[in-house]
Amino acid sequence: MKLAPRDATAYFRSPDPARTGLLIYGPDAMRIAAKRQQVLAALLGPNAESEMRLARIPASELRKDPAALLDAVKAQGFFPGPRAVLVEEAADGLSTTLSAALKEWSAGDAQVIVTAGQLTARSSLRKLFESHPSAYAAAIYDDPPGxxxxxxxxxxxxxxxxxxxxxxxxxxxxxxxxxxxxxxxxxxxxxxxxxxxxxxxxxxxxxxAPASSEAGVDAVLEAVASGATESIGPLLRRLYAQGVQPVTLCIGAVRHFRILHTAASDPGGPGSGVARLRPPVFGRRRDRIVRQAQQWGVVKLEAGLSILTDTDLRLRSVSAAPAQALMERALIRLAMLARPR
Structure with a gap:
């Protein structure tokens, strides 16, 4: 049977030990591994002996010895409780082997947990689990958690x-x-x-939250928006030493100034504009955006976006001008624009 994403989330937290098997597939190996770990912990329990009730069979080994799967499913363990057989990185070539194990499965046998990469609607492995009356197939997409x-x-x-x-x-x-x-x-x-x-x-x-180069970019943009031209050079040198490229910095600046322009253009004022932003911003960052949008105003922000657009085009062109110098010059021009006349 096919599990919808919402139902899959609930099932991974509380799997049915009486089910024959479960196929977890999708393009992101990290997400697949996280869901596999979650469902096994919920099925077998968190204690130390749960690992003794789990048999792991890589797909490469199963291709060499197809009988190993059914042997593991039928094997009797020394520890009481649900058992599972994990087949990782499976593909359509194992559909026949898995089909035979699912047909021979009976109550008390180990549940068959299979992970796979992206599978199309025509995949024989996917069809096997979706059509089975006592097994589930769950697709894991790249969507953020709900x-x-x-x-x-x-x-x-x-x-x-x-x-x-x-x-x-x-x-x-x-x-x-x-x-x-x-x-x-x-x-x-x-x-x-x-x-x-x-x-x-x-x-x-x-x-x-994880630290990243975005924190450094934010510091540069804060200096620019505040008109602190003397701080721009040292901050840029630190960013470039971390491997941040001028074009990356320009993209971040354009994104930030567009956010400010959206907030400043709102009929209800910058506070109302920030409240409408998606994804939403919170805390000190929200207060900073409101303050900067009020300080700059729509006219200056449009002039600033024009400077950044021209700089972005030059950075992406075949111009021989040094990229770091171009970016620093643009940011200094913006900082001077921020100062009150």
Whole structure:
């Protein structure tokens, strides 16, 4: 049977031990591994002996010895409880072997858990699990986790007091980070809040978020928006030393100034404009955007976007002008534009 994404999220958290098998497939190996780990932990339990009730058979070995799968499914374990056989990186070439094991499966046998990469609708492996009356097939897409999935991850991390803007900030973070990085962020946040009685704040979410070169880019843009021309050179040298390219910095600047222009152009004022931004912004970053949009105004922001557009075109052209110097000159011009006349 085919599991819809919403149903799959619930099933991974509480799999049915009486099912014959489960196929998890999709283009992102990291997401597949995370779901496989989740379903096995829920099926077999978190204790040490659960690993003794799991048999792992790589697809490469199964191709050499097809009988190994049925032997593992039928084998009797020394430890009581549900058992599972994991077949990783399967493909359509194993459909016949897996079909034979599913047909021979009976109550008390090990459940067959299979992972695979991207499978088309015509895939024989996918059709095998989707048409089986007691097995499931679940596709894992690159979509960010939804509210229900985030709520489950918060529960797993023992983070119960998260609401309002902090929850919105985590949802926005989940759209930006890979699943593994987002889960690690929640674990860091749980350790940070261990024993605390206050609810999770937006500032704490930002503090636990992974550090990246974007923080350095934000510092440069803050100096530019504030008219601090003397700070631009040292900040740029630090960014370039980290490997940030001028064209990357220009793209970040264009994105930031477009956000400011959107906020400044809102009929309800910058505060109303920031509230309409998607993905939403929170905490200090929201206050900074409102302040900068008010300081610059629509006319100056349009002039600034014109400077950045010209710079972007020159950076992407075959011009012999040094890219770092072009970018620094553009940012200094913007910083001078920010100063009150």
């Amino acid at each position: 509210r229900d999935e985030i709520a489950g991850m918060l529960k797993d991390a023992s983070l119960s007091d998260v609401a309002g803007e902090a929850l919105e900030a985590l949802a926005a973070l989940a759209r930006e980070l890979p699943p593994g990085d987002f889960r690690q962020t929640l674990e860091k946040l749980a350790l940070y809040k261990l024993g605390a009685t206050e609810p999770v704040s937006v500032e704490e979410v930002a503090l636990m």
